[in-house]
Amino acid sequence: MNRNPQLNADGNLRHLLTIDGLPRALLTHIFDTADGFIAVNEQEVRKVPLLRGKAIFNLFFEPSTRTRTTFEIAAKRLSADVINLNISASSQSKGETLLDTVDNLAAMQADMFIVRHAQSGAAHMIARHVAPHIHVVNAGDGRHAHPTQGLLDMFTIRKYKGEFHNLCVAIVGDVLHSRVARSQIHALTTLGVPEVRVIAPKTLLPTAVEQMGVRVFHDMESGLRNADVVIILRLQNERMRGAHLPSAQEYFKYYGLTAEKLAYARPDAIVMHPGPMNRGVEIDSSVADGSQSVILPQVTYGIAVRMAVMSMLAGN
Amino acid sequence: MNIHIKNGRVIDPKSGLDQVADVYIAAGKILAIGAASESYQSDRVIDASECIVCPGLVDLAARLREPGFEYKATLESEMNAACAGGVTSLACPPDTDPPLDEPGLVEMLKFRAQNLNQARVYPIGALTQKLEGQRLTEMAELRDAGCVGFSQADAPITDTQVLARALEYAATFGFTVWLRPQDAYLARDGVAHDGFVATRLGLPAIPSTAETIAVATILLLVRETGARVHLCRLSSAQSIEMIRAAKADGLDITCDVSINHLHLTEMDIGYFDPNYHLMPPLRSIRDRDLIRAALASGTIDALCSDHTPVDDDVKQMPFGEAEPGATGLELLLPLTLKWAGEARIGLVDALARITLYPAEILGLDAGYLAAGHAADICIFDQKADWRVVAAALKSQGKNTPFLGYEMQGRVIYTLVEGQIVFEGTCDRPGIEAD
Numbered sequence: 001m002n003r004n005p006q007l008n009a010d011g012n013l014r015h016l017l018t019i020d021g022l023p024r025a026l027l028t029h030i031f032d033t034a035d036g037f038i039a040v041n042e043q044e045v046r047k048v049p050l051l052r053g054k055a056i057f058n059l060f061f062e063p064s065t066r067t068r069t070t071f072e073i074a075a076k077r078l079s080a081d082v083i084n085l086n087i088s089a090s091s092q093s094k095g096e097t098l099l100d101t102v103d104n105l106a107a108m109q110a111d112m113f114i115v116r117h118a119q120s121g122a123a124h125m126i127a128r129h130v131a132p133h134i135h136v137v138n139a140g141d142g143r144h145a146h147p148t149q150g151l152l153d154m155f156t157i158r159k160y161k162g163e164f165h166n167l168c169v170a171i172v173g174d175v176l177h178s179r180v181a182r183s184q185i186h187a188l189t190t191l192g193v194p195e196v197r198v199i200a201p202k203t204l205l206p207t208a209v210e211q212m213g214v215r216v217f218h219d220m221e222s223g224l225r226n227a228d229v230v231i232i233l234r235l236q237n238e239r240m241r242g243a244h245l246p247s248a249q250e251y252f253k254y255y256g257l258t259a260e261k262l263a264y265a266r267p268d269a270i271v272m273h274p275g276p277m278n279r280g281v282e283i284d285s286s287v288a289d290g291s292q293s294v295i296l297p298q299v300t301y302g303i304a305v306r307m308a309v310m311s312m313l314a315g316n
Numbered sequence: 317m318n319i320h321i322k323n324g325r326v327i328d329p330k331s332g333l334d335q336v337a338d339v340y341i342a343a344g345k346i347l348a349i350g351a352a353s354e355s356y357q358s359d360r361v362i363d364a365s366e367c368i369v370c371p372g373l374v375d376l377a378a379r380l381r382e383p384g385f386e387y388k389a390t391l392e393s394e395m396n397a398a399c400a401g402g403v404t405s406l407a408c409p410p411d412t413d414p415p416l417d418e419p420g421l422v423e424m425l426k427f428r429a430q431n432l433n434q435a436r437v438y439p440i441g442a443l444t445q446k447l448e449g450q451r452l453t454e455m456a457e458l459r460d461a462g463c464v465g466f467s468q469a470d471a472p473i474t475d476t477q478v479l480a481r482a483l484e485y486a487a488t489f490g491f492t493v494w495l496r497p498q499d500a501y502l503a504r505d506g507v508a509h510d511g512f513v514a515t516r517l518g519l520p521a522i523p524s525t526a527e528t529i530a531v532a533t534i535l536l537l538v539r540e541t542g543a544r545v546h547l548c549r550l551s552s553a554q555s556i557e558m559i560r561a562a563k564a565d566g567l568d569i570t571c572d573v574s575i576n577h578l579h580l581t582e583m584d585i586g587y588f589d590p591n592y593h594l595m596p597p598l599r600s601i602r603d604r605d606l607i608r609a610a611l612a613s614g615t616i617d618a619l620c621s622d623h624t625p626v627d628d629d630v631k632q633m634p635f636g637e638a639e640p641g642a643t644g645l646e647l648l649l650p651l652t653l654k655w656a657g658e659a660r661i662g663l664v665d666a667l668a669r670i671t672l673y674p675a676e677i678l679g680l681d682a683g684y685l686a687a688g689h690a691a692d693i694c695i696f697d698q699k700a701d702w703r704v705v706a707a708a709l710k711s712q713g714k715n716t717p718f719l720g721y722e723m724q725g726r727v728i729y730t731l732v733e734g735q736i737v738f739e740g741t742c743d744r745p746g747i748e749a750d
Contacts, residue, residue: 005587020516099632119634120518128587141520142636171638182518206515209522 005127015127015136016309018145018148019186022182023046025272028189029153033308040077041304042047050311051080054111058084059102060139061117066275066299067139067149072111073229074306079316089274102126110134112314120179120280135313143177152181152305154191156298157229160270164188168195168263171214172255173282174204175231175243180274181233182212189213200255203244220255224264230271232257249279262292270294317359318342319734320352324364324695328371329668339369341691344734348628348687359722367728372404372435372668372685372692374674376572377548378618378645382425384413389625389712394396394645395434395543397711399738401621401646402694402727404435405675405682409494411469417442417453419461426462434737436692437462438678439572440494443482450472452482456489464678465492465546470595472500476533483543492679495529498596508601509551513582522597525553531555531723535562538569546677547571548736549622551596553606555733559613570619570677571615573607573650575621575644580717590638591632591717594622595743612661618674619655623647625713641725643713647704649696650723657724659669663698691734701724 008017013026013176029249040048056075058068068084072174075082079127087101093135097106100158102307112135115123120142127136140146146174154164161167175181187210188196198209210216214220217223224230261270271293321339327351328334333349340352347356352536367673378398380390396408407551408425410416416425423440429437441463445451446470450575466486472480486493490585505524508514514521538545549711550556551574559571576594585592590599610616631638649672656666675683682692704721706714 096627097632098634117634121633121634121636124588125590125632125634138586141518141634145518159750179518182516207510207521208512208515212516 002197005124009215010071013312016137016147016313017123017127017136018185019147019150020145021161022190024190024192027151027154027187030151030305030312031158034155034304037304038299047077047079049079051078051314054080055109056080056112056114056310057084057110058080058106059105059113059115060085061087061122062140064116064193069304070093070299071139071306075239075310077303078307080119080288080310095287097152098122098125098174099129102129104292106130106134106184112137112310116140116141118142135311137313138297140179143182144178145183146179147183148182148302148306148309150187151264151309152302153184153231153272153274153296154187155274155301156294156303157270157299157303160294164193167193167228168196168197169193169231170223170231170303171231171233172199172220172223172257174198174235175209175233176204176206177236177239178233184231185212185214190202197223197227201245205240220261220262224261227265227269229270229272230262230265231258232283234274234276236277251283256280256282257287258263259286259290262306272298275299318357319731319732319736320358320361321364321369321693321695322361322720324367324369324683325666326369327664328685329664329672331686332664333685334664339685339693341731341734344691346685346687346689346691349685354453355464356366359526359702360376362695362729366699367697368483368663369693369694369695371671371683371685372730372732373402373648373670374678374680375403375406375623375645376618376674376677377574377577379407379411379625380408380409380620380625381413381625382428387626389496391428391432393710393712394623394666395429395432397643397709398435398538399730400710400727400740402649402696402730404531404644404692404694404730404732405438405677405678406435407438407464407698409440409467409469411447415442415447416458416463417445417447417557419454419457421461422458422461429722435732436706438680440465440467442466442480443468443493444473447471449475449478450484455491457488459489459491465494467494467548468488468496472498474500479533480537480541483537483541483545485744487541487543490544492544492546492677494546495534496549496596497527497534497550499526501586502526503528507593507597508585508610509582509597511582511600517588522601524554524599527552527553527596528558535567537701538567541598545569549574549577549596549620550607550616551577552723553601553603556606556610556615560610560725563615569615572618572674573611573616573679574618574620575647576622576642576717577604578611578619578655579651584717585635588635589643590635590660590715591715591719593635593638594717595640608655608659611655611724612659615676617669618677619652619669620674621645623711624686626715627713628715642716643711644716645711646709647716649694649722649727650701650725651718653698653725654723691731693729694727695729696725696727698725700724702726
């Protein structure tokens with residue numbers, strides 16, 4: 001049980017559950033593969049036959065638009081058959097257990113599950129349970145991990161900054177509840193980024209977060225100084241009810257990314273956001289739509305990165 | 317039946333006896349240790365050569381799941397597990413369905429248990445009605461029905477005034493109140509210790525302050541009310557330090573830890589293994605190490621199994637949704653021996669923590685061996701190796717963080733009141749003998 005469950009005996013990717021513990025060479029290989037698919041996405045016929053005949057189930061126990069759609073597009077461009085299941089509305093409400101649902105879908109000759117679930121560790125559990133020929137991609141589990149998002153963010157950084165070894169990356173916002181932040185932090189430290197920072201009030205940072213290899217800041221001015229990359233996290237409205245924050249207004253005043261605060265970062269800094277954005281809460285529209293924003297390219301690159309992951313898992 | 321236990325290494329924590337001797341049993345009692353009168357005729361001789369003969373184990377926390385949770389476990393299955401684990405007396409918490417908050421329920425449970433003629437069952441009654449933390453139960457009536465103490469099990473009392481009055485009322489009659497200290501608000505939604513592991517795995521966390529704040533409240537109320545309180549299943553180093561200081565100050569208070577928290581830490585969760593979802597959560601290595609030291613020094617009085625059989629349907633879930641709890645009755649003895657071996661604690665002292673001391677906490681005349689005393693006896697082979705696999709467990713709950721572990725120490729015979737209630741052999745089904 002304590003063996004890394006996402007690698008097979010040869011060190012190749014069997015599932016993609018978290019970036020934690022993946023070697024740097026594997027991440028670089030994913031990016032190189034994704035680079036190849038960029039060209040496919042710019043062709044007239046945007047399709048390659050790598051996964052022809054494979055059945056990929058989008059198993060979403062939590063609502064999602066962007067992630068589910070980009071996985072679907074990525075799978076279709078690889079010529080796979082894609083089946084979308086919105087489970088929150090079907091069997092779980094009829095009392096079927098998670099593993100029963102998985103068994104039933106596996107019996108429909110699934111080759112890959114793309115899983116999103118509200119509980120941390122759900123994808124690990126499914127990966128432990130399925131037959132050896134079935135691959136699991138974690139599309140977000142609780143607060144734990146969202147590895148393809150972390151990968152596409154790194155791919156975007158590589159596109160704009162070239163190298164990782166000389167960067168300062170600042171992650172701003174609700175790290176405590178964010179699976180995206182955890183995956184980004186693991187990816188950044190694995191890729192050798194020398195300075196990874198988190199900026200947030202203490203109520204939005206998990207205990208001992210510095211042990212993940214980040215420097216902790218509580219104010220934007222010192223935290224953003226000399227940053228090459230500024231990643232803004234989504235802030236959910238529940239945080240006001242849970243006594244994490246007094247109000248969205250106060251949050252925006254102290255931690256929302258405005259043009260004034262962005263000026264603390266390096267002039268060529270890029271601004272990223274995993275979406276969906278709350279304009280005027282964690283990011284000002286002028287920054288989100290401004291020249292330093294790479295938020296829409298992130299989405300586009302997400303397709304190539306997901307194609308790379310799926311083809312590496314189930315291809316050839 | 318007259319039973320002659322021959323050639324065993326007899327260990328009695330009360331007298332400090334530790335020597336090879338014969339034990340003679342007649343009419344449910346120990347007739348003599350050493351030599352019997354010449355007129356003694358045995359009906360059966362048990363050869364205990366190379367084995368240890370000690371008092372039957374006394375477990376402070378074993379959920380039998382009746383009434384209400386028979387799909388998780390039954391009295392029959394769990395009493396079998398107790399006997400296979402050498403446990404001859406056990407206290408069961410009141411978190412059944414319905415909870416043990418009415419005399420009739422307690423009488424029924426005792427009646428059912430007595431008819432099985434196995435381990436002795438001592439119910440802990442509910443401290444508040446339905447365990448809701450609002451209205452007191454009829455404690456005196458429940459005592460008359462057989463309750464030996466009162467507890468909330470894992471249900472919180474959020475209203476401190478109710479807690480204070482419950483302690484005052486219990487103190488009126490001299491009843492012991494068993495509390496697992498946990499602040500319900502600080503523990504809300506949490507499933508793992510608030511430390512680096514929960515941070516890395518993204519698991520909602522329970523800080524140590526959830527326990528220490530509750531301990532502080534309870535200690536102050538004990539001083540105020542004079543109530544007799546037993547603190548159950550501690551997990552944090554700091555709360556143990558608070559209890560050490562309170563005991564040094566003369567406060568009459570006792571506490572226990574579970575076998576899980578004696579051996580495991582948050583690191584053992586690994587890749588979200590739901591068998592490690594326990595309540596309270598497994599904490600840091602520092603906490604675990606202090607628990608081990610405090611059990612040796614006596615700050616922690618007793619070790620319990622915290623036996624909680626859980627069915628697969630609710631265990632095989634993502635970590636946070638999986639029901640907390642682990643089976644433990646059959647692991648109490650080997651895990652005590654494991655600790656004793658690693659911490660270099662002598663067998664007499666180690667066994668006291670699962671026999672004599674828990675009996676004292678329960679107010680029972682049990683947990684020791686003496687002529688004229690009831691023959692509740694455990695005979696075990698200290699050297700026998702076995703591996704924890706589902707099939708090796710008699711409990712209906714197969715969930716335990718120790719699955720796959722190699723254990724040393726296996727019960728060969730268990731006697732309650734001079735009757736053999738468990739007889740193990742090397743061919744015991746399911747046991748993988750070495």
